[in-house]
Amino acid sequence: xxxxxxxxxxxATDKTAAKxxxxxxxxxxxxxxxxxxxxxxxxxxxxxxxxxxxxRNPFELxxxxxxxxxxxxxxxxxxxxxxxxxxxxPEDMAAAVPEKMEEILRPTGFFRxxxxxxxxxxxxxxxxxxxxxxxxxxxxxxxxxxxxKTANVVLGNAFGVPGITVxxxxxxxxxxxxxxxxxxxxxxxxxxxxxxxxxEWTMLSHRVVFHGRxxxxxxxxxxxxxxxxxxxxxxxEGETDPEKARKLLKYEMGGHPGQxxxxxxxxxxxxxxxxxxx
Numbered sequence: 001x002x003x004x005x006x007x008x009x010x011x012a013t014d015k016t017a018a019k020x021x022x023x024x025x026x027x028x029x030x031x032x033x034x035x036x037x038x039x040x041x042x043x044x045x046x047x048x049x050x051x052x053x054x055x056r057n058p059f060e061l062x063x064x065x066x067x068x069x070x071x072x073x074x075x076x077x078x079x080x081x082x083x084x085x086x087x088x089x090p091e092d093m094a095a096a097v098p099e100k101m102e103e104i105l106r107p108t109g110f111f112r113x114x115x116x117x118x119x120x121x122x123x124x125x126x127x128x129x130x131x132x133x134x135x136x137x138x139x140x141x142x143x144x145x146x147x148x149k150t151a152n153v154v155l156g157n158a159f160g161v162p163g164i165t166v167x168x169x170x171x172x173x174x175x176x177x178x179x180x181x182x183x184x185x186x187x188x189x190x191x192x193x194x195x196x197x198x199x200e201w202t203m204l205s206h207r208v209v210f211h212g213r214x215x216x217x218x219x220x221x222x223x224x225x226x227x228x229x230x231x232x233x234x235x236x237e238g239e240t241d242p243e244k245a246r247k248l249l250k251y252e253m254g255g256h257p258g259q260x261x262x263x264x265x266x267x268x269x270x271x272x273x274x275x276x277x278x
Contacts, residue, residue: 026178026233034231035179035195041228042207048266049206051157052213052259053077058133058158059125060084062140063093065150066117071108074259078275079107081261090131093122107275117145135159148186156202164189165205169212176216176234214253222248 026034042049052073055061060080067076083104087093093101098115105111105118121143125131133154134140140151152163164170166185174180180191196204215222221238224245229235239245251258252269261272 031179032195035177038177038228038231039196039200039204039207041231042211043203045227046207046210048264048268049203049210050264050267051153051206052209054080054260054262055158058135058154059090061158062121062133062143062146062150062154063118065153066121066145067105067108067114069114070110072259074272075108077259077261077272079105081274087122090122090125093118094126096122114145120144121146133158135161137161137163148189152189152205156205162198162201163205164192164201165209166192167209168218169209170205172218173208173212173216176221176232176237178233214250215248217248217250220248222246225249 051061053061053064053068054077055064063083064076064080067079083101086104087096087101096119098119101115101118102111105114108114124143125133129139135155137148137151137155140146140154141148149165149167152165155161156163156165166188171183171185171188174188174192175182179195180188182188182191192204193201211228212218215226217238222245223229223232223235223238224240224242225248226232226235226245239248246254248254250256252267257270257272258267259272260267261274263269263271
C-alpha cells in the first residue's frame with residue numbers, strides 16, 4: 001500500500017526538514033572574525049563597562065576581589081566601606097584582631113576563610129613588598145587567597161596591564177559563543193588570548209561579564225532581547241519572545257540599581273544601596 005502524503009502542518013514540517021541542511025562547520029578564521037565582531041558589538045552596547053567592585057587604590061581592589069569569591073560584587077561593595085575605614089592599609093589590616101574582622105566580613109559569606117586570607121596577604125604585602133601591591137602576576141599569585149583571576153583583575157584595572165579575567169560568566173559565554181569548549185579557566189584564557197590583540201583583553205573581559213550578568217544569564221538567557229543574537233550559535237537556549245525577554249534584563253538594562261555604590265560618572269544606571277538600605 002502506498003503511504004499517503006502528509007497534509008497541513010505535517011506536510012510543511014516535512015518540507016522544512018527536507019530543505020534543512022546540516023550546519024556547516026565554522027573555520028577557525030570565521031570564528032575569530034565572528035568573535036571580534038561580537039566584541040565590537042558589545043563595546044557599543046556597554047561603552048561604560050567597568051570593574052564592578054568599588055575601589056580607590058590597588059590594595060582596595062585586591063582585597064575586594066578576594067572577597068568577591070562565592071558572593072556578589074554588590075555584597076562586597078556594601079561591606080568594604082566599613083572594612084577599609086577600620087583597616088585602610090596593609091599594615092593596619094595585618095594587625096587586625098581576627099574576630100573583629102570576621103564580624104565585618106560576615107555578610108560576604110565564608111568570612112573566617114576570607115579573614116584568614118586577608119590577614120595573610122596583608123602581612124605578605126607588609127613584609128615582602130613594603131606595604132605596596134606588586135604589579136607583576138608572578139608576585140600577586142604568591143599572595144594568600146590570590147589566584148590568576150584575581151591577579152588579572154588587579155593588573156588590568158589598577159596597573160593598566162592587559163589581562164583576561166575568566167570568571168563563571170566569562171567562561172559560560174565564550175562556550176556558548178563557541179570560541180572554545182575548554183572548561184579549565186587557564187586554558188580558556190589562553191584560547192581567548194589568541195583570538196584578540198592584547199590591547200583588548202581587559203575591556204573584553206568587562207564587556208563579556210557585563211553581558212553575562214545583564215542578558216546572557218546562566219539559567220534563562222534573554223535571547224529575545226540580546227543585541228548580538230545574530231552572531232550567537234546558541235540563540236534559542238533562552239527566552240526568544242522579545243517582550244518576555246526584556247523582563248529578564250538585570251541591573252541598568254532592566255532599570256534597576258547596579259552593583260557599585262560609587263559607579264563611574266558615565267554609568268547610566270542607579271548606584272547600589274548601602275548595606276541595610278534595601
